[in-house]
Amino acid sequence: MTESQTSKTSTKPTILIVDDEMDMRIFMSTLFETSGYHPVAVRDGRQGLAKAAALNPQLIILDVMMPGEGGALMYKALKKDPQLSHIPVIMCSAVAKISFNHYLKMLNARLETPVPDPEGYMEKPPEPDGLLALARRVLADAGGIR
Numbered sequence: 001m002t003e004s005q006t007s008k009t010s011t012k013p014t015i016l017i018v019d020d021e022m023d024m025r026i027f028m029s030t031l032f033e034t035s036g037y038h039p040v041a042v043r044d045g046r047q048g049l050a051k052a053a054a055l056n057p058q059l060i061i062l063d064v065m066m067p068g069e070g071g072a073l074m075y076k077a078l079k080k081d082p083q084l085s086h087i088p089v090i091m092c093s094a095v096a097k098i099s100f101n102h103y104l105k106m107l108n109a110r111l112e113t114p115v116p117d118p119e120g121y122m123e124k125p126p127e128p129d130g131l132l133a134l135a136r137r138v139l140a141d142a143g144g145i146r
Contacts, residue, residue, distance in 0.1 A: 013038065015032050015059045017032075028131070035132055046068060053081075059139055071091065101117070
């Protein structure tokens, strides 16, 4: 990679995509890359936490239901980590938003410090324009990035 390619990539907002389904990782990576972002995709919550710590992305798109370290556990860990809690998260899942909200409410009932709601939620399959619009809004709200 040349210096101009490196600096070009580094000026693009980084979006971390965490989803166990390869077709969703490819779809979202392509959507965000062709829209001017720098997507990085991983397949589970454990990889997602490691990449989030290494990259400090401007946004995380996170699936709820994944094997192993699932998205709900990763989300909880992100929001409890002082180094990562500032990163906005869009949950993107086949799980209905009302079901996720109920899970979060039950989780928070047992915690001393509640886990906040995600900055965005989209049910799968995401409509490309809707996902891009939501990502742009969340990025703008988080710090003026579009």
